[in-house]
Amino acid sequence: xxxxxxxxxxxxxxxxxxxxxxxxxxxxxxxxxxxxxxxxxxxxxxxxxxxxxxxxxxxxxxxxxxxxxxxxxxxxxxxxxxxxxxxxxxxxxxxxxxxxxxxxxxxxxxxxxxxxxxxxxxxxxxxxxxxxxxxxxxxxxxxxxxxxxxxxxxxxxxxxxxxxxxxxxxxxxxxxxxxxxxxxxxxxxxxxxxxxxxxxxxxxxxxxxxxxxxxxxxxxxxxxxxxxxxxxxxxxxxxxxxxxxxxxxxxxxxxxxxxxxxxxxxxxxxxxxxxxxxxxxxxxxxxxxxxxxxxxxxxxxxxxxxxxxxxxxxxxxxxxxxxxxxxxxxxxxxxxxxxxxxxxxxxxxxxxxxxxxxxxxxxxxxxxxxxxxxxxxxxxxxxxxxxxxxxxxxxxxxxxxxxxxxxxxxxxxxxxxxxxxxxxxxxxxxxxxxxxxxxxxxxxxxxxxxxxxxxxxxxxxxxxxxxxxxxxxxxxxxxxxxxxxxxxxxxxxxxxxxxxxxxxxxxxxxxxxxxxxxxxxxx
Amino acid sequence: xxxxxxxxxxxxxxxxxxxxxxxxxxxxxxxxxxxxxxxxxxxxxxxxxxxxxxxxxxxxxxxxxxxxxxxxxxxxxxxxxxxxxxxxxxxxxxxxxxxxxxxxxxxxxxxxxxxxxxxxxxxxxxxxxxxxxxxxxxxxxxxxxxxxxxxxxxxxxxxxxxxxxxxxxxxxxxxxxxxxxxxxxxxxxxxxxxxxxxxxxxxxxxxxxxxxxxxxxxxxxxxxxxxxxxxxxxxxxxxxxxxxxxxxxxxxxxxxxxxxxxxxxxxxxxxxxxxxxxxxxxxxxxxxxxxxxxxxxxxxxxxxxxxxxxxxxxxxxxxxxxxxxxxxxxxxxxxxxxxxxxxxxxxxxxxxxxxxxxxxxxxxxxxxxxxxxxxxxxxxxxxxxxxxxxxxxxxxxxxxxxxxxxxxxxxxxxxxxxxxxxxxxxxxxxxxxxxxxxxxxxxxxxxxxxxxxxxxxxxx
Numbered sequence: 016x017x018x019x020x021x022x023x024x025x026x027x028x029x030x031x032x033x034x035x036x037x038x039x040x041x042x043x044x045x046x047x048x049x050x051x052x053x054x055x056x057x058x059x060x061x062x063x064x065x066x067x068x069x070x071x072x073x074x075x076x077x078x079x080x081x082x083x084x085x086x087x088x089x090x091x092x093x094x095x096x097x098x099x100x101x102x103x104x105x106x107x108x109x110x111x112x113x114x115x116x117x118x119x120x121x122x123x124x125x126x127x128x129x130x131x132x133x134x135x136x137x138x139x140x141x142x143x144x145x146x147x148x149x150x151x152x153x154x155x156x157x158x159x160x161x162x163x164x165x166x167x168x169x170x171x172x173x174x175x176x177x178x179x180x181x182x183x184x185x186x187x188x189x190x191x192x193x194x195x196x197x198x199x200x201x202x203x204x205x206x207x208x209x210x211x212x213x214x215x216x217x218x219x220x221x222x223x224x225x226x227x228x229x230x231x232x233x234x235x236x237x238x239x240x241x242x243x244x245x246x247x248x249x250x251x252x253x254x255x256x257x258x259x260x261x262x263x264x265x266x267x268x269x270x271x272x273x274x275x276x277x278x279x280x281x282x283x284x285x286x287x288x289x290x291x292x293x294x295x296x297x298x299x300x301x302x303x304x305x306x307x308x309x310x311x312x313x314x315x316x317x318x319x320x321x322x323x324x325x326x327x328x329x330x331x332x333x334x335x336x337x338x339x340x341x342x343x344x345x346x347x348x349x350x351x352x353x354x355x356x357x358x359x360x361x362x363x364x365x366x367x368x369x370x371x372x373x374x375x376x377x378x379x380x381x382x383x384x385x386x387x388x389x390x391x392x393x394x395x396x397x398x399x400x401x402x403x404x405x406x407x408x409x410x411x412x413x414x415x416x417x418x419x420x421x422x423x424x425x426x427x428x429x430x431x432x433x434x435x436x437x438x439x440x441x442x443x444x445x446x447x448x449x450x451x452x453x454x455x456x457x458x459x460x461x462x463x464x465x466x467x468x469x470x471x472x473x474x475x476x477x478x479x480x481x482x483x484x485x486x487x488x489x490x491x492x493x494x495x496x497x498x499x500x501x502x503x504x505x506x507x508x509x510x511x512x513x514x515x516x517x518x519x520x521x522x523x524x525x526x527x528x529x530x531x532x533x534x535x536x537x538x
Numbered sequence: 539x540x541x542x543x544x545x546x547x548x549x550x551x552x553x554x555x556x557x558x559x560x561x562x563x564x565x566x567x568x569x570x571x572x573x574x575x576x577x578x579x580x581x582x583x584x585x586x587x588x589x590x591x592x593x594x595x596x597x598x599x600x601x602x603x604x605x606x607x608x609x610x611x612x613x614x615x616x617x618x619x620x621x622x623x624x625x626x627x628x629x630x631x632x633x634x635x636x637x638x639x640x641x642x643x644x645x646x647x648x649x650x651x652x653x654x655x656x657x658x659x660x661x662x663x664x665x666x667x668x669x670x671x672x673x674x675x676x677x678x679x680x681x682x683x684x685x686x687x688x689x690x691x692x693x694x695x696x697x698x699x700x701x702x703x704x705x706x707x708x709x710x711x712x713x714x715x716x717x718x719x720x721x722x723x724x725x726x727x728x729x730x731x732x733x734x735x736x737x738x739x740x741x742x743x744x745x746x747x748x749x750x751x752x753x754x755x756x757x758x759x760x761x762x763x764x765x766x767x768x769x770x771x772x773x774x775x776x777x778x779x780x781x782x783x784x785x786x787x788x789x790x791x792x793x794x795x796x797x798x799x800x801x802x803x804x805x806x807x808x809x810x811x812x813x814x815x816x817x818x819x820x821x822x823x824x825x826x827x828x829x830x831x832x833x834x835x836x837x838x839x840x841x842x843x844x845x846x847x848x849x850x851x852x853x854x855x856x857x858x859x860x861x862x863x864x865x866x867x868x869x870x871x872x873x874x875x876x877x878x879x880x881x882x883x884x885x886x887x888x889x890x891x892x893x894x895x896x897x898x899x900x901x902x903x904x905x906x907x908x909x910x911x912x913x914x915x916x917x918x919x920x921x922x923x924x925x926x927x928x929x930x931x932x933x934x935x936x937x938x939x940x941x942x943x944x945x946x947x948x949x950x951x952x953x954x955x956x957x958x959x960x961x962x963x964x965x966x967x968x969x970x971x972x973x974x975x976x977x978x979x980x981x982x983x984x985x986x987x988x989x990x991x992x993x994x995x996x997x998x
């Protein structure tokens with residue numbers, strides 16, 4: 016099936032999200048839409064899937080214009096979509112989820128799940144999906160849940176499959192498996208629209224790349240083009256993708272976590288007897304798939320978790336049991352993983368957000384009286400230093416783009432003398448141009464002799480920034496490895512397999528000595 | 539991203555900036571406050587100064603519906619009042635005898651009925667105005683302005699209690715308990731006023747302190763329970779209202795509070811040294827409490843916009859998780875803001891017993907505590923907005939009596955208008971739709987929809 020978008024324009028008020036976009040998806044092709052966050056990729060796909068009405072333009076399927084009033088119409092026309100956040104009911108089985116929305120029925124309206132089971136088995140065998148139709152979705156790993164979404168589309172006879180940022184939630188191994196599935200689907204005639212901003216994957220799997228910037232198609236690229244080329248097309252200026260940081264010059268250890276355990280409200284040990292240390296002037300990256308205790312670890316350090324045992328020592332001072340304020344006052348700079356929830360007050364001005372944890376310190380306050388002039392002065396300085404693009408220091412932080420919000424949080428946390436810097440997902444949802452800048456600032460902080468802890472689920476980021484890498488799996492430390500460790504080994508470690516198990520891997524280098532044998536049974 | 543207002547635009551709309559997001563710009567804030575003071579002193583509806591046409595909604599941030607309603611655009615407030623008055627006018631017309639008579643021959647002479655409708659509504663509203671602002675038939679300037687002084691008098695407890703509700707709301711707490719806080723403050727203030735006999739000055743000061751402390755403790759207890767146990771403040775404050783009311787009724791039947799030789803539940807009259815002086819002479823009821831209400835408004839403004847405490851309150855109200863991550867003690871803020879809110883409501887209690895009533899009865903709080911919620915709502919939880927809304931509601935109450943005497947329009951119509959105001963404020967899209975102010979984005983979308991349907995329909 017040939018899918019064509021002609022002159023699609025989508026306007027939200029004065030905001031032009033899509034500006035006369037033309038895209039042709041040929042049958043049996045993997046067509047990649049490459050663009051930064053907020054470039055308008057998802058809007059375009061939502062138009063295609065019938066979730067938005069285009070302001071102008073038309074959609075053609077096999078050269079016939081169509082109009083979709085909702086996802087139902089799009090599905091009927093053979094378009095299937097796998098959203099970034101899965102649309103599955105966790106307490107339903109795979110078969111029930113697949114049937115949902117188009118339930119096959121027997122006489123008198125009884126559900127005919129056997130038919131669905133049969134279809135799932137067929138598709139599963141055909142593509143080697145290995146999905147049990149009777150498993151509960153909530154028990155399945157994320158990668159398998161994604162396959163359920165794909166099956167859902169295939170059961171409905173999708174000829175064009177839209178995958179919206181499908182690799183964001185996957186481990187490197189799962190990503191590779193997904194790329195394989197995509198190739199298989201292609202070989203059987205299914206067209207795929209692949210939305211991503213991760214250059215490596217895009218290059219690996221695409222037949223055609225359309226680059227979108229600020230709602231416009233800026234051109235098409237060949238998958239053989241270099242990453243730097245693609246990145247600069249995406250961002251609109253030359254970007255350097257290599258950080259080229261100087262080797263770390265670690266000094267004494269000033270931050271040490273030993274035997275740290277955090278118990279969640281449900282009694283689960285979300286951080287389980289964790290021990291590690293960071294030296295002054297080095298970056299320790301904590302890698303791992305999302306939800307393996309990273310959030311709780313940072314919250315425990317900051318004093319936001321209640322049930323914490325073990326010890327966290329910074330500069331000889333015990334941090335466990337202290338209030339957040341005391342921890343911050345001890346010189347901890349903290350960039351939370353979700354800036355809009357924990358890092359910013361959206362309705363506050365940029366200037367106010369820049370002093371969110373400094374509001375009661377001089378020079379911003381004398382006693383309980385705050386000094387608006389000093390706050391403004393500070394805002395102007397930080398906005399300039401970190402290149403925060405805001406209409407003014409008085410504009411609400413919630414109106415800034417993700418990248419600028421992140422710069423704002425980073426500017427605040429790096430604007431005072433630090434004894435420890437913790438950044439969780441420092442570049443999540445941030446465009447390539449800003450990533451470069453933020454990474455340089457983190458390295459600069461390291462070079463000033465601050466111990467730096469980076470928590471990231473993006474392997475590229477971990478490998479780029481880290482001097483040492485610690486991998487978390489189910490709240491435990493799988494191992495700590497040096498920065499040069501290969502992507503494959505890190506990928507396996509993220510699945511819970513400690514480095515010794517695959518020490519023979521050629522480019523393995525020297526796996527680090529500190530490692531728990533835990534997780535071997537997950538192999 | 540939504541376009542930012544141009545500087546010129548912003549200047550015209552300083553009032554709007556004040557009523558919508560005074561978190562934004564301290565500099566703009568200051569001038570906005572000045573504008574607000576001017577208009578508040580001069581006109582009845584300061585918010586009638588052209589408010590921003592921008593909806594004032596900020597994208598991002600997890601705003602609850604309640605929060606949007608409480609801190610939405612000042613424009614909606616003004617339009618809601620206007621719309622409520624129009625509908626109130628129609629209701630007045632419907633109950634009017636002349637209108638009923640003329641409607642009998644509507645098809646013969648429609649103008650008769652339309653004239654009658656117009657006359658009925660305008661007569662009532664003119665009476666309302668004369669009863670609340672300026673009465674041209676008054677005997678001399680003093681009498682002509684007497685209605686306005688009455689408006690200020692009635693507005694006094696509304697303003698301070700409204701500030702209490704507004705302040706708590708800015709910290710994310712829905713304080714329904716102004717009623718109970720007024721009552722507890724009234725009990726303490728009245729007792730100090732009639733049971734102790736102290737010199738001039740000191741006595742009144744002690745009455746004021748007793749009232750404020752009473753309200754602060756009563757509300758602070760709610761804050762403490764919420765912070766320690768997680769109990770919801772709405773339920774707590776409602777229950778605390780009942781406790782306060784029935785405790786007052788009990789007290790008024792005990793020898794300590796009941797006036798000697800009186801069988802009704804009424805306290806002795808407060809000592810002359812314990813009551814607010816009448817600031818414009820004895821011909822008006824207007825008392826010192828009004829000046830204190832102005833001072834309280836300034837104080838709350840300063841607290842919210844210029845103090846670290848207010849910064850904490852606002853941060854906790856807007857995003858408690860971010861506030862906590864930034865090291866702000868959310869529990870402490872909860873307790874403190876409730877205590878201050880209770881203290882402000884306590885000032886209303888003092889204004890009642892030491893200002894207007896001079897005795898303590900079980901009607902000491904009237905419905906001020908509940909009207910305060912409406913006032914804070916109409917004032918968009920900003921100090922000067924609340925002040926202005928308090929004056930407006932004071933005017934309604936003062937004028938309603940005159941309206942009934944002059945035109946026979948029942949006082950209840952004012953309550954209907956007040957209720958309609960709340961209703962419209964709670965439904966901003968409705969108000970904007972009525973005045974054709976809905977964001978433009980919807981129209982092109984619909985136009986595109988039908989347009990596209992037409993084109994594809996033609997092509998198919």
